[in-house]
Amino acid sequence: MALEPVPSVTGRAVFIPGADIDTDRIIPARFMKCVTFDGLGEFAFYDVRFDEHGVKTEHPLNDPRFAKASILVAGVNFGCGSSREHAPQSLRKYGFNGVIAESFAEIFYGNSTTLAMPCVMASPADVVAIRHAVEADPETEVTIDVQVLRVRTSGGLDIPVTMPDSAREALLSGRWDPIQELLDNDSAIYAKAVELQYV
Amino acid sequence: MGKSLFQKVWDAHTVGTIADGRTQLFIGTHLIHEVTSPQAFGMLRDLGLGVKFPQRTFATIDHIVPTINQDQPADPLAAEMIDAIRKNCDDFGVTYFDLASGKQGIVHVVGPEQGITQPGTTIACGDSHTATHGAFGAIAFGIGTSQVRDVLATQTIALQEMKVRRIEVNGDLAPGVYAKDVILHIIRLLGANGGIGYAYEYAGDVFDRMSMEERMTVCNMSIEGGARCGYVNPDAKTVAYLNGRPYVDMTDFSATAARWLSFASDADAVFDDIVKINATDIEPTVTWGISPDHGIFISENIPDPATASTPLEKASIEEALAYMKLDPGTPIKGVKIDVAFIGSCTNGRLSDFREVAKFIQGHKVAPGVQALVVPGSQIVAIQCEQEGLPEIFRAAGFEWRGAGCSMCLAMNPDKLIGDQLCASSSNRNFKGRQGSSTGRTILMSPVMVAAAAIRGSVADAREVFNLQTPAAVA
Numbered sequence: 058m059a060l061e062p063v064p065s066v067t068g069r070a071v072f073i074p075g076a077d078i079d080t081d082r083i084i085p086a087r088f089m090k091c092v093t094f095d096g097l098g099e100f101a102f103y104d105v106r107f108d109e110h111g112v113k114t115e116h117p118l119n120d121p122r123f124a125k126a127s128i129l130v131a132g133v134n135f136g137c138g139s140s141r142e143h144a145p146q147s148l149r150k151y152g153f154n155g156v157i158a159e160s161f162a163e164i165f166y167g168n169s170t171t172l173a174m175p176c177v178m179a180s181p182a183d184v185v186a187i188r189h190a191v192e193a194d195p196e197t198e199v200t201i202d203v204q205v206l207r208v209r210t211s212g213g214l215d216i217p218v219t220m221p222d223s224a225r226e227a228l229l230s231g232r233w234d235p236i237q238e239l240l241d242n243d244s245a246i247y248a249k250a251v252e253l254q255y256v
Numbered sequence: 257m258g259k260s261l262f263q264k265v266w267d268a269h270t271v272g273t274i275a276d277g278r279t280q281l282f283i284g285t286h287l288i289h290e291v292t293s294p295q296a297f298g299m300l301r302d303l304g305l306g307v308k309f310p311q312r313t314f315a316t317i318d319h320i321v322p323t324i325n326q327d328q329p330a331d332p333l334a335a336e337m338i339d340a341i342r343k344n345c346d347d348f349g350v351t352y353f354d355l356a357s358g359k360q361g362i363v364h365v366v367g368p369e370q371g372i373t374q375p376g377t378t379i380a381c382g383d384s385h386t387a388t389h390g391a392f393g394a395i396a397f398g399i400g401t402s403q404v405r406d407v408l409a410t411q412t413i414a415l416q417e418m419k420v421r422r423i424e425v426n427g428d429l430a431p432g433v434y435a436k437d438v439i440l441h442i443i444r445l446l447g448a449n450g451g452i453g454y455a456y457e458y459a460g461d462v463f464d465r466m467s468m469e470e471r472m473t474v475c476n477m478s479i480e481g482g483a484r485c486g487y488v489n490p491d492a493k494t495v496a497y498l499n500g501r502p503y504v505d506m507t508d509f510s511a512t513a514a515r516w517l518s519f520a521s522d523a524d525a526v527f528d529d530i531v532k533i534n535a536t537d538i539e540p541t542v543t544w545g546i547s548p549d550h551g552i553f554i555s556e557n558i559p560d561p562a563t564a565s566t567p568l569e570k571a572s573i574e575e576a577l578a579y580m581k582l583d584p585g586t587p588i589k590g591v592k593i594d595v596a597f598i599g600s601c602t603n604g605r606l607s608d609f610r611e612v613a614k615f616i617q618g619h620k621v622a623p624g625v626q627a628l629v630v631p632g633s634q635i636v637a638i639q640c641e642q643e644g645l646p647e648i649f650r651a652a653g654f655e656w657r658g659a660g661c662s663m664c665l666a667m668n669p670d671k672l673i674g675d676q677l678c679a680s681s682s683n684r685n686f687k688g689r690q691g692s693s694t695g696r697t698i699l700m701s702p703v704m705v706a707a708a709a710i711r712g713s714v715a716d717a718r719e720v721f722n723l724q725t726p727a728a729v730a
Contacts, residue, residue, distance in 0.1 A: 076568070081665075081686045086689075133449055138384065139665075162452065164400060164484060181568075226277060238280075239413070
């Protein structure tokens, strides 16, 4: 099952403020009453984009200047809390192709990589620099370069970012969804099951 | 050089290494529920794959089950999800603890009580609170739905090995200080992101003395500290708890028990980090904000952004206080509550309800407060009934409900309304977590929830229930 390699993603970006943005915030639980992931995009960040009367808030995702953003910029521990894959699924379907943050929660990170959405970590100062760049000029093009682990902007920023070697390798080689590799080791799986007396 | 339990279990379950460098890890036990599994079965069907070891997956329903008339969800979407998991389990030959089985409940309550959760195993579930099962010396962690698919199709997942942090808590816990306070305190000290990349090993005499159910409370909230899994080494209590449970093979139990105990960390095991905490420092702990690491002792004041050490911390406190509608620098004790919730995979087991029932007799829930008690499983409910606990709760003005996740995440009809404030024994105080986008949550132990319900405001259970610290011996 050859998949498309993801050497880089490019697009406009939006900064979403706040530390510890949890997956309940990204996709509130009531929108998980479904048996497919279809249609989750419109509910991304729903409860912070709309107040209790359904009126749009001043959330950055409601700001028309950032309407075309496809790269999300955030602070520490982005995607913490629930393991729900509905969260990165909703971001993908909303139109995001990559995330830059100071740090990520582990389960969210793995889920995102499996959906071919690169997530890279930048220093707090560099996150501020990207934020200032895109807020000063929302048309700024931001590139997450997975190959060389840099984030570059059309305004001239060029900053180092990090990601686990395994995620980088998986994206670059088009192996971000590991199902085929796991299936291919069938005989080793059976051997392990027997060894562990699990069969 | 010795090995930690984590390393022993990891090594034993390693099938190989995939091309990106991650380990292909065998999953001994797979638990599924109705919210994160239907899409995984859909993917299997799309790919034309089967379930490799159907006997290694166990299913139940918990998130969307109503707690009144459990089997009659008024919500058609909830009914569709129940139908889907029933059909998926039928089609693929997976054991399913349905409502009619008498064994339904929160997946993290059902696994241990059935004896499915066993030491030295790997356990995965599409639910971040899977760390609960670490109480038995299992390496247990939450996974996404694509990984649920991977486990169904291959009984393995691709995973990066974690580092191990040993958290030692030694000393005596004062009366009124519970397992919940210990884990809230740990999360407060190490932060909601402190455990990223780590498995937490909980060690020290405090955990040695804890019951299995208390250990489950601690391990359950590992993810709230950023650690994907947390565990306690198996000991005689672990073995005694599992002895005779339905899914434990009793043919040569002493050999089984010896094998389980052999997974415990070696005395000379090396850890990536060690943290030491004094049990005597811990007081009943409550949250004041919107992250589980926003914890303070009941005797403390709500943080003041003016005293924050960094601009980021100041902004974070301001955001939390604006959402919580709380005043900086004022006592948390006395903050009025609207709802009290005792239940969840953190604190919805028999010992939780027993402990609260010891204190509430002769008390009444304050006027205007709705107090919900939700057992973690149908079996917990039956055990409580056998001990007469529902009558005690009802006499004190609590509503006794059917088993499920209920108001922990409010995917069923149990929800906060508007900006109601809930004293909750659950695990997350995130914005909107309890079903209203402006609803507010204060996390605490079940006994503290009961005290708050009775006072109508956040209260110190030690005062409400007259829990005395034993006088020092002269």
